[in-house]
Amino acid sequence: MHEFDWSSIPGSLPFLWQGMLVSLKITGVAVVFGIVWGTVLAMARLSSIKPLAWLAAGYVNLFRAVPLVMVLLWFFLIVPQLLESLLGMPAGTDMRMSSAITGFALFEAAYYSEIIRAGIQSVSKGQMAAASALGMSYGQSMRLVVLPQAFRNMVPLLLTQGIILFQDTSLVYVSALADFFGAAYKVGDRDGRLVEMLLFAGAVYFVLCFVASQLVRHYQKKLKTA
């Protein structure tokens, strides 16, 4: 039987906290950029300008068809070298953080764009028709009638996707970036208490994500009854 020894946790809490901040930072920035870029992609995909719609569809399908870990590796290995040669940045600049954020944002935007596209399409066509019968242009109808309703409908899905993204940030360990998971792994490795640290990290992820998804569910219920 494995003898559990949790003694390395208290001392490493400040280090783990630093890791958590990294995870949250990646999540937060990637969610914001993912939603902005995802909205642009969704609008492009619904556009009547065909080439624009095809480009957006190609982008979305590409990113949804490759593993996240691979995208992250591309950004760790290829992009920094590209930037070094293009912008003449000194070799060895630590760009792991910005590479990670860029990778996540571009990858998640593909998923967000699908959520946002579905959100826009969930608003009945009659709403657009009603707005134009009242004298509104396409842009006005979209801004005043469709988007406010679409956004309201999709907030729970966007939040849920954010929770998934938070879990996925643990994949940055491939670049040895010390996010929460990476930090826990390092501590466990150092003290020879890997099992305990991974169980502890798992428990923390579980509690955070479970509580967050319960909050989303609560919000969703409130939305439905309202």
Next chain:
Amino acid sequence: MAHHLELEGIIQRYGKHTVVNGVDFRVDAGSIACLLGPSGCGKTTLLRCIAGFEEIAAGEIRVEGRTVSRAGFRVPPEHRRIGMVFQDYALFPHLTVTENIGFGLRGTRAAERGTRVDELLATVGLGGQGGKYPHELSGGQQQRVALARALAPRPQLILLDEPFSNLDVDLRERLSHEVRDILKSQGITAVLVTHDQNEAFAMADEIGVMADGLIQQWDTPYNLYHRPANRFVADFVGQGVFLPGMVIDGHCVEVELGRLESKVPLECGQGCGTCGKGCGVEVLLRPDDIVHDDRSGLKAEVLHKAFRGADILYTLRLTSGAEVLSLVPSHHNHALGERIGIKLDVDHVVAFKTPTRAFPPRGVTPVAPVHFSQ
């Protein structure tokens, strides 16, 4: 009076399927017209063409003399100044009643907008409810908001797509009279689309009965019921059965129940120059054409009865086996199987030449009508 809305030779296709196949009609300013027909007859498509949501394949639509649609040209809906009330109301769920009604007034000064919205809330009987959201209102109230919203920008023409189909029967009737009064008091031209003839009768000054993308008859409600232009209209508007009959002379036609006399000579429809003695016809008998009379020697067996409160609609079997309908005051309560006395009380004789095929499918090229006037 000027024609407010004119449609000429409208054709609309979806792919190879022709939905509207050459429709002409005109609506006078201030008049309420209705397109009545079964689902799939093209009436809603026609309404969407008038509103500007769809391009037309051929023909021309004019509003106040201005061309708004023809093949390859379409004024977009937002520039037509046409109000529209949608079947599902399409109220904006994220806006209050006041904001919904005021939506089409963006660009006018806030004070002016407020006055107009209050005025409309009063018109539709929703004073003091402006702060509510659409989901807090009943179906009938939502319908009123939809009407007020469409009226707010003071359109000269308003289109109503099955506006009462989501309401229960009582409310439907009350509201259709109310809406008619509101439209009439504001002198607005309106086109209504419905499959419900009671709604059409309650609302409209004139009705176009549609089938297969064509207007079968454009007429007053009274004439549609009493002088249907073809079998389809006779069948679709009101209840009734066709009994085979024989023309006796230019004034008289004989059916199983007796002879129907007409003072005015028979007006033969086009393509029929031979109607005279011996010609076979089908005579339309409405439920109110057959009156219950205990003293009558003419008897018929009660096959089916539908109690409707004030009256009972009996389905009766004649000696020949033919079935007719009879509307009888409900205190004349008879059991199934009973033989009751009936007599004919026909005001207008409507007869059609017996079609070569026993029953033409609904909506096919109509058989020329033969009219007897009373």
